[in-house]
Amino acid sequence: MAPINWHTFYFLLFALTAGVFAVAVAVTSNVVRMAFYLVLCLSATAGLFFLAGADFVGAMQIMIYVGGTLVLLIFGVMLTAQGPFISMKTRSGEWVLGLLAGGSLLAILISAAVGVRAWRPVELEEHSPQARVTASRLGMGLLGARVDQLDQSDKTLRAGMSGYLFPFEIISVHLLVVLIGAAYLARPKKRMRPGEETQA
Amino acid sequence: MNLLAEPVGVAHYMVIGAIMFVTGAVCMATKRNALGVLMGIELVLNGANVNFVALGSEYLRPAQDGLGLDGQLIALFVIVLAAAEAAVALAITLNFYNNHMTVDVDQADELKG
Numbered sequence: 001m002a003p004i005n006w007h008t009f010y011f012l013l014f015a016l017t018a019g020v021f022a023v024a025v026a027v028t029s030n031v032v033r034m035a036f037y038l039v040l041c042l043s044a045t046a047g048l049f050f051l052a053g054a055d056f057v058g059a060m061q062i063m064i065y066v067g068g069t070l071v072l073l074i075f076g077v078m079l080t081a082q083g084p085f086i087s088m089k090t091r092s093g094e095w096v097l098g099l100l101a102g103g104s105l106l107a108i109l110i111s112a113a114v115g116v117r118a119w120r121p122v123e124l125e126e127h128s129p130q131a132r133v134t135a136s137r138l139g140m141g142l143l144g145a146r147v148d149q150l151d152q153s154d155k156t157l158r159a160g161m162s163g164y165l166f167p168f169e170i171i172s173v174h175l176l177v178v179l180i181g182a183a184y185l186a187r188p189k190k191r192m193r194p195g196e197e198t199q200a
Numbered sequence: 201m202n203l204l205a206e207p208v209g210v211a212h213y214m215v216i217g218a219i220m221f222v223t224g225a226v227c228m229a230t231k232r233n234a235l236g237v238l239m240g241i242e243l244v245l246n247g248a249n250v251n252f253v254a255l256g257s258e259y260l261r262p263a264q265d266g267l268g269l270d271g272q273l274i275a276l277f278v279i280v281l282a283a284a285e286a287a288v289a290l291a292i293t294l295n296f297y298n299n300h301m302t303v304d305v306d307q308a309d310e311l312k313g
Contacts (some may be wrong), residue, residue: 002205007259011208015216022223022243031233038239041220045246052213052257054272057279061249064279069242069286076235076290080303088232088304095230102226106218113214121209122261132258134272141273148269164273171280178284185291189298 010051017044030087035074042066056135142168210261213254221247234293234303238286245282249275 021041025034042065049058113119140147144165224243231237254260256271297303 002202004204005207008204008206008208011212012204015212019216019219022220025239025243026223026227026230031235034236034239038242041243042246045220045250048213048216048250049253049275051259052253053259054253054257054275057249057253057272057275060276060279064283065242065246069283072286072290073235073238073242076238076293079294080235080297085233085303088236090230090232098226098230101229102222105225106222109218109222110215113211113218116211118261118265119210119214121207121211123207134269137269138272138276141269142276146269164277167277171277175280175284178288182287182291185288186294 007051011048014044014047014051017041018048029089031077031081032086035070035077038073039066039070042070053132053134055133056138208260210254210257213257213260214251217247217250217254219247220244220250232304232306234296234305235290237305238289238293241285241289242282245278249278252278 018041021037021044024037025041028034028037043062046058046061046066049055049061137148141163142165144163146163220243224240224245224247227240227243228237229240231240252267252271252275254271256267256269256275258266258268260266293303296308300307
């Protein structure tokens, strides 16, 4: 028997977890269970990121996505899950239409992914044993210095590799504006004083 | 053929990304709960992120024809944008719930002519 390829083993483990719970999110109609399945699916996706060598992105996936965004979503579920809204059934006609469209989209995407020759598995030569930590290189890239592209000899290619400082600034301001807007939108309604007229 | 002895390529990651993308799209299309639609959006964004990271990985294809660090940087931007989008969508959903006492997106038809 051929020796086990451990990359493949862990890939199958995380991929099956992510895929099965992604399908479970779509299938169940109970919104509390959907939130729980989504947590498991996104954690398995973080495992896939670690496996592909993206250690910083995987850590951010767990910290920001699972620890921040999904906790926000679960708070939303807890604030609105009352009586009839916990489990809202979809009509079967909509299921048929959705599965038809989704199935054909999935067939197209998978045939495209499998069909490209450059994306097939390749036998790479043995990697150097030291871990290639990406955090500092990513941080320098966000600050505008691409320390991973210093040996790029092509002048025209190097011009486009000036880093991501400007998108980083834009996304920071965007996040600030969005959070202020969200806090404003979700503010509690002003309470009517007894003497005041009620607006129609 | 021993499944566990075969190497993994970008195509494998893309298949799992496609599955997450499609389940997210189906989720967005069929859920009646506004928060369910939001969870579908999160699944779609994560499916795209899996593809970005897989194309940038140096463990899956030779480093010179991959995306390199750009894939991971774009994945980080997507994660931040998803956080922003979830905050706003949740605020809108809570506002809708306060005003209409429901989270059924089929009831949000006041603008219908």
